[in-house]
Amino acid sequence: MKSVFKLVHPVLVVSLGLFIVAAIFLRGQGGPCAFPLILLFAPIELGILVGFILSVARAIKYFIRKTKADQQSEQC
DSSP: OHHHHHHSOHHHHHHHHHHHHHHHHTEETTEEOSOGGGGGHHHHHHHHHHHHHHHHHHHHHHHHHHHHHHHHHHHO
């Protein structure tokens, strides 16, 4: 579980949590209702996108660092 938090950026987790809370509170018949708070979905979705991109960058950096460490340990 600890390695998952090394790869997933906190912005993604927070944005997904906010999206779930907003979807629960703003649901209506057949989907979200036409309420001014519906405007919160755009920044939340932007946060999800940014969090996903940062998580991918963090994962790439983690695996590159891990590969370099493995190569150095093989040389010794």
